Amino acid sequence: MTRIRIRLNGYANSSTNLGPELGDRVPPGQHLAKGFPVLTYGETPSVSPSNWQFKVWGLVQEEKSFTWEDFMAMPQTDFTADFHCVTTWSKLDVQWTGVKVTDFMQSIQLSPNAVHVMEHCYGGYTTNIAMEDFLREENFFAHTLFGEPLPPEHGGPLRLVVPHLYAWKSAKWINGLEFLNKQELGFWERNGYHERGEPWAEERYSSQY
Ligand SMILES: Nc1nc2c(c(=O)[nH]1)N[C@H]1C(S)=C(S)[C@@H](COP(=O)(O)O)O[C@H]1N2
Ligand SMILES: [Mo]
Numbered sequence: 240m241t242r243i244r245i246r247l248n249g250y251a252n253s254s255t256n257l258g259p260e261l262g263d264r265v266p267p268g269q270h271l272a273k274g275f276p277v278l279t280y281g282e283t284p285s286v287s288p289s290n291w292q293f294k295v296w297g298l299v300q301e302e303k304s305f306t307w308e309d310f311m312a313m314p315q316t317d318f319t320a321d322f323h324c325v326t327t328w329s330k331l332d333v334q335w336t337g338v339k340v341t342d343f344m345q346s347i348q349l350s351p352n353a354v355h356v357m358e359h360c361y362g363g364y365t366t367n368i369a370m371e372d373f374l375r376e377e378n379f380f381a382h383t384l385f386g387e388p389l390p391p392e393h394g395g396p397l398r399l400v401v402p403h404l405y406a407w408k409s410a411k412w413i414n415g416l417e418f419l420n421k422q423e424l425g426f427w428e429r430n431g432y433h434e435r436g437e438p439w440a441e442e443r444y445s446s447q448y
Contacts, residue, residue: 240336245320245377247403264321265329266438272328277392280426284361284412288396297418298353303346310380310397313338313346318379320402322409323438335400336383341376352420358399358408359415366408366425368401369435377402380413405436405443 246264265271288307296302317336323329356373358366378401382389389395394411401408407427428434433442 240315240317242317243319243377245318245402247321247377261331264331266323267441269323269327269329269438272324272330275330275333275393276324276328278324278326278406279392279411280364281362283391285391286361286396286412286414291396292414293397294359294415295347295418296415297357298350298420299418300348300350305346307396310338310343310382314342316342316379318377318381318400320377320400322400322402322406325405325407325432325436325438325443334385335379335381336386337379337381337397337400339376340378340380340399341374343380344374349418353418355419355422357417357419357423357425358410358413359417360410361412361414364410364412364426366410367423367428367434368404368408369422372401372404372408372435375401375403403437405433405438407432408436 291307293305315336316339319332319334321329321331322333354370356368356370358368378399380397381400382397384390384393389398397413398411399409399413422434424434428445431445433444433447436442
């Protein structure tokens with residue numbers, strides 16, 4: 240299996256006292272979490288892989304529906320990536336297994352005017368992401384966390400992980416992608432959070448633009 244270690248840090252962060260090795264991995268205003276906190280707005284949906292369905296619609300040549308078996312038949316990759324929640328906790332070196340977004344996208348034909356994506360989830364959560372942020376090589380759909388099936392509270396059976404943006408873009412219980420010809424706002428983005436959410440630039444709130 241392919242293994243990918245994602246390092247997205249860029250510069251030393253003088254706002255923490257973490258030392259040179261960690262200072263350039265923990266973005267400004269963040270601290271290291273103990274354990275792996277769970278951050279969910281609302282209930283944790285319960286979905287078994289046998290009932291699970293994933294849909295793609297909007298600006299695609301053909302709307303499509305995927306089963307759990309479809310996802311498991313795609314190339315599988317191990318990832319190690321840092322995870323940054325806008326509420327200021329970060330967790331380094333989270334180990335996941337899943338399907339790269341770019342591998343999944345081999346099964347999709349986008350319309351030429353698709354420039355933005357809405358992530359949809361069981362439970363109704365949504366979050367938006369620009370196409371160039373979505374199609375990055377280090378993004379993936381995860382079904383395994385530290386070698387175990389992804390627990391429901393962390394988004395199992397399947398979640399998206401977008402390591403270069405704050406973790407609210409990493410939709411848990413993801414069940415669909417809607418391709419758009421312009422930006423629309425997801426749940427937190429309509430409720431005061433930044434449309435993009437890049438941790439190194441501290442893009443936290445919509446009041447910043
Ligand atoms: N469907 C859904 N996805 C979600 C959320 C949510 O409430 N619902 N919370 C987001 C936020 S704010 C964060 S920080 C991460 C938390 O992931 P974790 O609970 O696995 O730590 O999930 C993101 N994805
Ligand atoms: Mo978060």
